[in-house]
Amino acid sequence: MIQRDYLIIGAGIGGASACEAIRKHDKRGSVTLVGAEAYTPYKRWLLSKSFLREKTILPKKYSEVDERWYAAHKIDARFNTAVTQLNIDRRVAVLGNGESMEFNKACLAMGSRPGRPPVAGVGLGNVIYLRTMRDGLALREMAEHEKTVMVVGGGLLACEVAASLRQMKMKVSVMHRHATLLNRYLDPDTAAWVTGYFAKNGVTLLLGESLNGFEGKTVLRNIQTKSGNRVPAGLAVVACGAEPSLDLVRNTPLAGPHGSPVNDYLETEEKGIYAIGDLAFYPDRLMGGMRRQTHWENSREQGLVAGANMTGKKRIRYEQLPYFWTEMFDLRLDFVGDFTVQPTRVDLTGTHAKKKFTARYYQGDRLRGILVSSGTEKQIDSAKNELRRVLGK
Template sequence: GAEIFPPYKRWILSKNFLREKEANLKKLQEVDERWFEKHKIETRFATVATQFNIERRLAVLANGETIEFNKACLAMGSRPVRPPVAGVNLGNVIYLRTLRDALALREMAGVERGIMVVGGGLLACEAAASLRIMKLKVGLMHRDPYLLNRYLGPETGAWLTDYFTKHGVVLSMGEALNGFEGKTVLRNIQTKSGNRFPIGLAVVACGAEPNLDLVRNTPLSGPHGSPVTEYLETEEKGIYAVGDLAFYPDRIMGGMRRQTHWENAREQGLVAGANMTGKKRIRYEQVPYFWTEMFDLHIDFVGDFSVLPTRVEREGTYAKKKFIARYYQG
């Protein structure tokens, strides 16, 4: 893969990793290099495939080397969406996705006059909370009226938004990004309403898109990801897709689904690996689940959040930060 590091816990990057005074790389490790040696797994870090030939069953690497295969698993993950506005490539505009991004953010955050997080989803909120815990001057702008609007109803969303304000994050809700200004390095952020924020560092979290360029214009790529069966196998026998790429049939909640969460990627990797190497095939059957940490809050999400609820039932109180919100559709 393109990463220069062995597989690591990417979900930590926007949480503990940003909050700690010293960057602790060991806590990020999923497994060390000895694990690969023990299990006789050949690794190619900082190496990308540039061609993937389905018929001939071979991949061509950037260094010109070719690798033949009988079976393959597509696990290229996703990349940050870059908004269609001016200045997206200016210096000090960070798209938090990799360990390198997080290290750069840690280094710059302490020396800039202010930080603006652009977005209101999970990654944006986690990053803003973590940077604020470090006593930094943090703002957040989001085009919608409350945070986590893809996952929370208006009442809980309003409570969470107010929680961020009380913890010192300067919120600009209902503000849509119009562009980043500066010659080579960010100086201002402009909104579509005409407001201009003087900011030295921006963290952009406006969604992610699957890395399907390698298999674009093939049956392995579709408008919603890489279509797979309940066994995570594509229509090309012996080729699987997992994680942020897999557009799979949800046997529990119904319909087709693509998830971009750590838990889903890990579990799908286990299922695809077993199906590629074992005699007995395993279906992927998991209730969609993910979680987040922001300040002293821990929030679990279970079920289908692709459609906003029509009815909400809540047990517990916001004041005690212990509650269950049940969302119903229809």
């Protein structure tokens, strides 16, 4: 049986940065990175943005890590390979090709997968869930043949995809069960402004409408709404949230309802087994409570922390502010802090109309989040510093 000091499961940004940190602190330990996708870790966030709009065929441009880095750092990187079984007690992983691997420490970095609404027709051809490079390539190709598309959802991914497809001159509709787009993250005024911006850019909005099902024999023909409408559609993109990919540890304490629970050091209750990124349900030492983020910076930073901790040469707590960004049309929004609860008060500097503003979100008199529109890197950094200062961290 193959034996390894470190096994990293999942070759997204989280797994990639865990490898980077392990090699920084342990030059000799044997490391295997196993990734189900065919590609070296790539910039997943581009899939809903320039990747769709540009016609460049190849993924190479989107790589986060050069493939040669793994060979140069003596990391056994296996792509197009899934870990199919994990025996936590015996510390043995079984790979898709039947090989077994004994490991000393492991990092779970399996990320998220798209949520599937519980309706008929979710598996029809031309109903796309955008998560992987493969999905992106498929959507890009379909977008060349179809003129109209329905995007289901009104969150970050739905809005980004809708904007990109609209910029590609498609006839785009968005179906969202709430009255405004991005209502989960934004205060009502800002959400109304973003919604108006989509309408102004020619996106048809079906707001307050819920999905009832997709119709078609093998490919999509119509979309049914709960209110009884039937909308003809040749292509649909479903963006209804991302759930943690926990199949591998299902029915173990490593799979909780909100992700894989970890401590301050990103270690699960199984000593030597860590969980990071979209998968991890971690204690937020700055803003309080437990949190699972599904954002790029969080996965990257958690990979660096967990990788360092795995070597035993470091013992670092994960202490980053929640942070993410989004881009749609010519808008760029950066979110610093906690946007999971609607603010009770908003202080706006600048104006929506000029697209350049900062909105401070308060709960009572406590600052919880700073939203920066069209900000510079310096402004984002200063928003992070401001919030840290207010939190006394």
